[in-house]
Amino acid sequence: MDVSFQVMTGITILFGQSGSVETLPLKMVAGIDIRDRGLISVNGECLFDSKQPICAPIRMRNVGYVFQNLALFPHFTVLQNVTYGLHRLSKANGLKRAGKALEDFQIEGLADRMPESLSGGEQQRVALARALVTEPRVLLLDEPLSALDMRTKRSIIADLNRINQKRQIPILYVTHDRAEALALGEHLLLLEAGKVVAEGQPI
Amino acid sequence: MSSVDWFPIQLSFQVAFIASGIALLMGIFLAWVLARLKFLGKEWIDAAITLPLVLPPTVLGYYLLVVLGQRSPLGKLFERLFGFQLTFTPLAAIIAATIHALPLTVKSVRAAFEEVDPILENVARTLGATELRLFLTITLPLSRRAILAATVLAFARALGDFGVTIMIAGNIPGKTQTASVAIYDAVQAGRDNEALWLVVIISILSVIILYTTNKLGKPRGI
C-alpha cells in the first residue's frame, strides 16, 4: 500500500475495482490497522507517525466509522447503540444529543427497537447516527450501501449529502459502485493495485 | 428422615457455591487474559490450568496435601498469617472443589470471548470505549450464555468432588465431611439406608438448582 493524499472537508470517494484494499486507508485512519511506515494527521493533529513514533489508540482518535457489516450491538436497543459513544456526557445531555441524531436520520420512532428487527436501511441509518453522534473529526464509511435496494440507497444518499452540508468534516467513502461515486463524490481518489492513480472531481 | 445428618449436605452446597463463584470470577479473568492478550507461553498456562482435569484425583490430592500441609512452607506461612492450619478444614474442601471447577470455567468462557465478533469490539473502540468498558459492556454480555453454562458445569463439578477433598480436607464428620465423602463413608460402614437418603436428597436439590439456572439462561419469550 502506498498512498499519500490530502483530504478536505466534504465527501471523498475511494474508488477501486478490487476487494478490500480500498478499506485499508480507512482502517489506518481509525487505528485498527497499524503499519510500519506512515503519517496520519487530521486537522493538524497527528494520529500516527512512524518516525517519532506516535500512535494514538483507537479510542482517542475520535473517528466515526461505519463498517461494511453495520456491526450494531445486537444486545442493545437502537437508542442504547446510539448513546454508546456518549458515556462521558451526563445522561440528560446524552439523550438529547442522541435524540437529535435520530431525528437527523428520521429514525426517532425506532429508539426502543432491537437491531435484528430492523430492515437493512434502518440499520444503516442507526449505524450512521451512532457514528456521527460523537461529533467525530472525520467520518469513515466502508461500502455502507452495498446491501441495500435502489430506493433506500437514494434516500440515504440524500441524508448523507444533507449531513455533509451541515457538518464540515472530511468524509472518506469507500465504494465499488460507480453510481454511488457519482451521486456523492465531491472528490474522487482512484485506487489500483494499492496506489492512487488518479485524483479529481467526478464528471 | 430424622436419621439423616444434614451437615454434609449443607457443607457440600456451601462449598460448591463458594467454589463455583471463585472459579467463575477467576475463570472470567483468566479467560480474558488468554483470549485478548498476546504473550509468550500462553498455551502453557492454559495447559497448567487444565491439568487438574487430567490428573487422577489421588495424584492431585497427594500433591496438594504435601504442598499445603503443615510441614510445607506454604502451609506454615498460611498458619502464621491466619492462625489456623489450612488442610483438614472446610477451606481445604473449597480449594479442592475450585481447582477442578476452574478449568471448566476458563475453557468455556475463553471460547465464548474468542467468539465475540472483533468488529463489534473495534466499533466500541471507535466510539471511545476503554478496554475495560468494552469488556464490561460488549464482551461480557455477549458471552452471557456461555458464562452461565460454565457456572453450571463448575457447580456440578464442585459438588461432586471426592478424591481430592477426602485427601486434603479429610473425612471428619461434622467438620469437613462433604456429601460425597459422607455417602462413601456410609457405604463403607454398611449404612446403606443413610447412603441412599443422602444420594436422593443431593440428586433432588441438584436437579432443582440446575433447572432453575438453565431457566434463567433462556432468552426472553422461550
Next chain:
Amino acid sequence: MLAGCFKYWGLVLILSCSPKPSSSLTIAAASDLTDVFTDISKKFEETYKARVTFSFGSSGLLARQIEEGAPFDVFVAANQGFIQRLEKKNLVLPGSATIYAQGRLALWQRKDTLLPVKGLNDLANPSLKRIAIANPEHAPYGMAAKQALQQAGLWESVKDKIVFGENVVQTLQFAQTGNVDVAFVALSISYRPGGRYVTVDAKWHQPINQALCVLHRSKNKVLASQFVAFLNGPSGRTVMKQYGFIVPGEP
C-alpha cells in the same frame, strides 16, 4: 441477569473453623473397625459424657494425613506397621502405642450362594470361580489371607481366581454384590446382614496385631488416654470379643 445470579448466591455462609470443645475426641480409624468402634464409642460417650467423632478410612491414607498435620487425637490402625511409621516421625505420644486386639479372618459369602464354603479346602473347588482378598501389599487382612492360603498349600491352585479389593470393606462388597463367590474379610465386619461366614482358624496365618496410639499433636491427651484405657478395660473388651477379636491376655 448477572446481578440476579450473584444475589442468588448471596445467601451463602462462609464457614469458619471453630475451636473444638474440650470434651470431644476425633479418632482416625481403619474402615473395617467401623462397626465395632461405633459400638464401643457409644458406651464411652455415655460413661464419660464426651463426644467421639470418627474419621474412618484406609490406614495408609490416614497415616499420610497425620504426617501432614491432620488434627486427630487417636489413630487406630489395622496393623502395627503404620503406628511404627508415625513413631519414627515423633508423631506418637510416647508410651501410648499398644496392641489392643488381634483380628480374625473369615470367609464371607452371600446367604443365597450355591457353593457354600465350610473351610479353606473348599476354595479349591473348580466351580468356585472368583475369590476376593484385600490387597496383600498394604492390607493386613489381605496379607493374612495370602498367608493362610499358602500355609494350606492352596495358593498355587487358587491364585488365578483371586481378585484384590483395596481394603476389607471393598472386598466384602465384591461378595455382597455377587461379583465374587467368596471373600476373605475381617471377622469384625462379617456380621453384616445378607451373608454367611466361616471363621478361619488363627493357626493358618501370622497374628493380625491391631495397634493404636495417641497422637503427640492431640489437644485432648487426657480424654484420649481415657478412651484407650476404656478400650482395654472390661467394657471395651466385651465388645471386642463380641466382634470376634482376640484380646491381649485372653486366648
